[in-house]
Amino acid sequence: MRKHLLESFDKIYILDLHGNLRKNETCIDGSPDQNVFDIMQGVSINIFVKTGKKKKNELGEVFHYDLQGKREFKYDFLTKNDLKSFDWKKLEIKSPDFKYSEVDYQLKSEYEIGFSIKDFFKISNVGFTAARDNSLIHFEKNKIEELLNDLNSLTIDDIRTKHKFGLDSRDWTITGAIDDINSKDDRNITRVNYRPFDIRFSHYSKKTKGFFSYPRWEIMQHFFNHENIGLIATRLNRQQSLGYFWVSNSIVERHILDTAGDSTSFFPLYLYPENNSQQDAFGTNKRIPNLNPDIVKQIADGLGLSFTNEKETESNVCFANSDEVRPEFRQSFAPIDLLDYIYAVLHSPSYREKYKEFLNIEFPRVPAPLDRVEFMQLVKLGGELRQIHLLESPTVEKYITQYPEDGDNIVTKPVYKNGNVYINEGQCFANVPQVAWNFYIGGYQPAQKWLKDRKNRELNYDDILHYQKMVVALNETDRIMKEIDKIKI
Structure with missing residues (x-):
């Protein structure tokens, strides 16, 4: 579209008034940037000029001006100026993106040396779409059982x-769900990774426009009743944060990182044969890495290591101490090491900041590791992050918060005050670090959203423990990210 406009017009003037409340835009100095209208979306004034003098294959010119600040300042500025008085900046427009904004093309060239995760993982797709989340995805397993019974009897x-x-839609109907349930002999009630740290339950079927509108079986089959893990990332995002990355070992909903994250994709580490009867010589289902062999070979050659499809035992490897293998003695690496390396890089604050203008418009690119020691250091830290985010690490059970007051445990309006997270007027999680309360994963702040999604619900014992694990995990994520930044990437 941008290219077509450049072919059609001689000059394009873009007066960017900013004010995007969805992105929490601020001025360069950190002061508030207000919208000129009472809307969430940012605003711009665009002037397209066509004189007929431009040659047929010639592209037009783009001029840009940023105007930020409070609403009254913008009104006053616009009133006192006209097209000729603005200090327009002429943009350098290049193929293939034809972006209408300033781009550091030298930095872009550096960034593009890395491999794209879209190319690295052979197959991927967006998460599943239920189309009726509140009715089909529940906190309790027994609610799904009740729903399935009702679909068969009411x-x-x-x-x-x-x-x-509610009413049926193009992609989901009650009759479609009923037909899907009646066509199955068993009930596939499974865990669903709905949001970061938020695991719920649903029935899963591979039939499109059945129980779910789009189950994305081609991806989710590798997690359904299988041991696997996958990377979650976005191609486009709203820039609520710089961290649109996550991991999951169960099926995932398409908006897991952002309600506007239609481009959120799931990248399985392993692929399983669709027919479970396909077994190897040892009588087990044989899975294969979902990785591009050419990129894997490039990494193996650069590190001087061999690649194995499964993690090897390290009993025959020299140890630096009782629990850590010295990188220089490692002879091989496995798919999980590559995922952990990528996960560490994506959680590097300096990497995110340096390449932020590219991370919100395409799937992330990651530099190929060249130093064995640094690679193993990042693998270790990425593995710690992965286990913490899956709440599998023993660290998350070392609680740093308390839940001191008795009460009905019903969430009313979560409030953060004096280091405590109050779920109602009388009960709170005490000593919650502010960094954990405000921490963003994608477009969500999990410590806040998890409670808001449970408004008017009673927290049970497991919920209370789960929230305290989340706080530890978020606090540890901040710490580990700082450790990652100490390593050269």
Whole structure:
């Protein structure tokens, strides 16, 4: 579209008034940047000029001006100026992006030396779409069992009323869900990674426009009843944060990182044969890495290591101490090491800041590791992050918060005050670090969103422990990210 406009017009003037509340835009000095209208989306004034003098294959010129500040300042500035009085900056427009903004092309060339995760993982796709999240995805397993029973026994009108389905849509209907349930002999109730740290339950079927509108079986089959892990990342995002990355060992919903994250994709580490009867010589299902062999070979050659499809035992490797293998004695690396390396790089604050203008418009690119010691250091830190984010690390059970007061445990309006997170007027999680409360993963702040999503619900014992694990995990993520930044990438 941008290229077509450049072919059609001689000059394009873009007066960017900013004010995007969805991105929490601020001025360069950190002061508030207000929208000129009472809307969330940022605003610009665009003037397209066509004189007929431009040659047929010639591209037009683009001029840009930024105007930020408070609303009244913008009104006053616009009133006192005209097209000729603005100090327009002529933009350098290059193929293939034809971006209408300033781009550091030298930095872009440096960034593009790395490999794209889209190329690194052979297959990927967006997460599943339920189309009726509140009715089809639940906190408790027994709610899904009740729903399945009702789909088999109640009338359509009764189902629609009891489970608050609303009207049918193009991609989801009650009859489609009923037909899907009736066509199956068993019930596939499974864990669903709905949001960061938020695991819920649903029934899973591979039929499109059945129980789910788009189950994305081609990806989720490698997690359904299989041991696997996958990287989650976005191609486009709203820039609520610089951290649109996550991991999961279960099926994931498409908006796991952001409600506007239609481009959120799931990259499995391993692929399983669709027919579970396909077994190797040892009688087990044989999985294969979902990795580009050419890029893997490039990494192996650069590090001087061999690649193995599965993590090898390290009993025959020299140890620096009782629990850590010295990098110089490692002879091989496995798919999980590569995922952990990538995960560490994506959590480097300096990497995110340096390449932020590219990370929000395409899948991230990661530099190929060349130094064995630095590679293993990043693998170690990335592995710690992965285990913490999956709440599998023993570290998350070393609670740094308390839940001191008795009460009904019902979440009303979560409030952070004096280092405590109050779920209602009388009960709180005490000593919650502010960094954990405000920490962003994608477009969400998990310590806040997890509670907001449970408004008017009673937290049970497991919920209380889970929240305290989340706080540890978020606090540790901040610490490990700082450790990652000490390593040259």
